[in-house]
Amino acid sequence: MRAWDTVLYERWKQNRKVFVGALDEVTQEVFDRASPPEGGRCIDIGCGFGETTQRLAELVGPGGFVLGTDSSPRFIEDARREAADAGVENVEFEVADAQTANWDATYDYAFSRMGTQFFAAPVPAMRAIRGALKPGGTLAKVCWRRKDESQFWAETEQVVERFLSRPAEYEADTCGPGPFSLGNPETCRGILEAAGFEEIDLHRRDFAYYMGKDMDEATDALLAIGPGAELIRLNGEHGESHRPEIAEALADHYAAWQQPDGSIVGRGSVWIVTATNPS
Numbered sequence: 001m002r003a004w005d006t007v008l009y010e011r012w013k014q015n016r017k018v019f020v021g022a023l024d025e026v027t028q029e030v031f032d033r034a035s036p037p038e039g040g041r042c043i044d045i046g047c048g049f050g051e052t053t054q055r056l057a058e059l060v061g062p063g064g065f066v067l068g069t070d071s072s073p074r075f076i077e078d079a080r081r082e083a084a085d086a087g088v089e090n091v092e093f094e095v096a097d098a099q100t101a102n103w104d105a106t107y108d109y110a111f112s113r114m115g116t117q118f119f120a121a122p123v124p125a126m127r128a129i130r131g132a133l134k135p136g137g138t139l140a141k142v143c144w145r146r147k148d149e150s151q152f153w154a155e156t157e158q159v160v161e162r163f164l165s166r167p168a169e170y171e172a173d174t175c176g177p178g179p180f181s182l183g184n185p186e187t188c189r190g191i192l193e194a195a196g197f198e199e200i201d202l203h204r205r206d207f208a209y210y211m212g213k214d215m216d217e218a219t220d221a222l223l224a225i226g227p228g229a230e231l232i233r234l235n236g237e238h239g240e241s242h243r244p245e246i247a248e249a250l251a252d253h254y255a256a257w258q259q260p261d262g263s264i265v266g267r268g269s270v271w272i273v274t275a276t277n278p279s
């Protein structure tokens, strides 16, 4: 988890426009499939810079309230400042590790965009999230399906593997079980069942994944976060020494994916997950 307050915070911040923009469409679909109630109380888990927290605040309206939570103090510091600068009044932010949190059951709606797949202890974490919901409250979240189902993640890793392999031992901090830990639908559903959720629904959503406005932006983002980037990081200095040639190989690989406007667009696939806290 330390990685999220250090290297991954910095990399997410640097490439934020790409990562967040790429997820806009699926985020909206989560809200369309399970809308936060007007005037309701929401909790946003692993909220990062709080874009979705602010969006939830807008959707519930001035009579509602949203708590943005994240285990990383640096993300929360930025999220709090940005919401204040934007004049959003019905939000608060809190540093909290979902795995050890003990929220009171005062929320109507729990949301997470790509924040629940990094838990080393997923069942206690999802139980704590359920514990934050009133009886009958809704969970709505989005997470990656298996790596191979998002072509751009799998192919980026394959390109990096031409140069580097996963070291048997490494010192770098990691992001826990990783972005694809909920890719297997049985795992994703089983965790929620074990945590006591009901009416669990996994909706597969394939979408056009915007990788960057041009090849440089796309290769920077692909080598900042995700399985290819992780291979470089785990290889330390040796990995870094290969970064320029890996970027070149990626640019060759993705040339066919370049759009007439210069942007690079791949295919991604996520689960949109909804569930209920039993009444």
Ligand SMILES: C[S@@+](CC[C@H](N)C(=O)[O-])C[C@H]1O[C@@H](n2cnc3c(N)ncnc32)[C@H](O)[C@@H]1O
Pocket (backbone or CB within 6 Å): 001, 004, 005, 020, 045, 046, 047, 048, 049, 050, 051, 052, 069, 070, 071, 072, 075, 096, 097, 098, 099, 112, 113, 114, 115, 116, 118, 119
């Ligand atoms: C991929 S980022 C997504 C951020 C944000 N939801 C978004 O979509 O822009 C994952 C976030 O989960 C947070 N996170 C990781 N482990 C966590 C934990 N155990 N409890 C709470 N947040 C966690 C990270 O700090 C990070 O901000």
